[in-house]
Amino acid sequence: MARVDIGIDLGTANVIVYVSGKGIVLEEPSVVAIDKRTNSVLAVGAEARKMIGRTPGNIVAIRPLRDGVISDYDVTEKMLKYFVEKVVDKKGFGRFFMPRIMVCVPTGVTEVEKRAVEEATRQAGAREVYIIEEPIAAAIGAGIDISQPNGNMVIDIGGGTADIAVISLGGAVVSESIKIGGDRFDEAIVRYIKKQKNLLIGERSAEKLKMEIGTAIKPKEEKYMKISGRNLVTGLPESMEIASSEILEAVSECVEQIVIATRYVLEQTPPELAADISDRGIIMTGGGSLLKGLDKKIQESTNIKVSVAEDALSCVAKGTGSSLSSLDLLEMGGTFKKK
Known part of the structure; x- marks a missing residue:
């Protein structure tokens, strides 16, 4: 066999x-x-x-x-x-x-x-x-040749963590892992709606909001989605519309932590590898990288081209x-x- x-x-x-x-x-x-x-x-x-x-x-x-x-x-x-x-x-x-x-x-x-x-x-x-x-694993799955003495930067955002690394010659030269991922986005949305709307929703509903209307940058066009939960004042079921700008506000702190961690890794990167990254750009993988506008947010902060890998969910x-x-x-x- x-x-x-x-x-x-x-x-x-x-x-x-x-x-x-x-x-x-x-x-x-x-x-x-x-x-x-x-x-x-x-x-x-x-x-x-x-x-x-x-x-x-x-x-x-x-x-x-x-x-x-x-x-x-x-x-x-x-x-x-x-x-x-x-x-x-x-x-x-x-x-x-x-x-x-x-x-x-x-x-x-x-x-x-x-x-x-x-x-x-x-x-x-x-x-x-x-x-x-x-x-x-994400770099290999995204089709990057990690065997060469060139700097490649990967940001993998999963459910539990965001892992950021500069890779060369088959290993991570500089890396950072923070406990911010899709789950924290969902939890932030649950907390925001509970505090601002007096509506208690579940994690699955929060995930749906994130995927449907979630954004990391100010939306050009406001989107709305109807969500159901339990009103914390009356104790009864209730439905209401949530705007994409509200989801932006809910996840902004999590997004900022990913941006800060990315900048930290870049600051620790040796100059020769940093030059490679400036030319090649940053690759994002994982389900969390699919949050609308997150790549643009990181690009604005680092002045380095950021792209989301094809089939980002399964790269790892x-x-x-x-x-x-x-x-x-x-x-x-x-x-x-x-x-």
């Missing part, structure tokens, strides 16, 4: 699985539904996500990753095992097939956090486990999977350690 490698983008919001020779074979939310009475798993992924905010007392829908790292080890292990078995069974590799698996983590995670990911992956059925940092997963064919280069660049 030909060797098959699996890359897993173990994200705070979604898990994306890439199989060598097949491409992306699975993309599901990082959610697990647990029956608290029996501690058994009732649903994983999309089915479990439907249960968020809608479960009876004995069932809890858990997101076992927070800010890009494992917050609930046991649940993460069960989730990983479910996804790996689902991919292995679907592809007909057989029950006893044990693949090599590369998993990506945010920049700057601790050794303890890395070990938790490695152990959970091994328990899920991996023969060999490798860890790669998100900006490196693609890079994670395909990086298994470049282990020597990545080891030379200090990107990973074989476990």
Whole structure:
């Protein structure tokens, strides 16, 4: 049987699985539904996500990753095992097939956090486990040749973190990770509407607002979206229209933190690599990079061309999977350690 490698983008919001020779074979939310009475798993992924905010007392829908790292080890292990078995069974590799698996983590995670990911992956059925940092995987997935002695800058904004790195010769020369991502955008929208409108909405409603009318810059044309929630004064259900300028105000602090972190990385970059970045521009990946106008906001602040990668959502997963064919280069660049 030909060797098959699996890359897993173990994200705070979604898990994306890439199989060598097949491409992306699975993309599901990082959610697990647990029956608290029996501690058994009732649903994983999309089915479990439907249960968020809608479960009876004995069932809890858990997101076992927070800010890009494992917050609930046991649940993460069960989730990983479910996804790996689902991919292995679907592809007909057989029950006893044990693949090599590369998993990506945010920049700057601790050794303890890395070990938790490695152990959970091994328990899920991996023969060999490798860890790669998100900006490196994102750069590879975006089609950047990281093997050359040239400076490339990547901003990967996922559900839990924004990872910013300057990459050269297979490794990160300067990097920064902040706990700002799609989840924080959603939480900021929930807080803003609660404070300004006396309306309590759920995270899924906030995410919908962000995706439909969200913006990081002043909109040329105001957009509106109707949203429903619970009025905090009357306690009754209520619907109202929210404007895109209000979402801009809600997420402005989060956006500013990403801009500040980007400028910080640029200030720490060696001059030769900074010159390369000035010529090549900055590449953005991840679901958070799709917030309308965020690329323009960073471009205005840095005076460097910023572009969003094609298929930005899956860049990290693609890079994670395909990086298994470049282990020597990545080891030379200090990107990973074989476990």
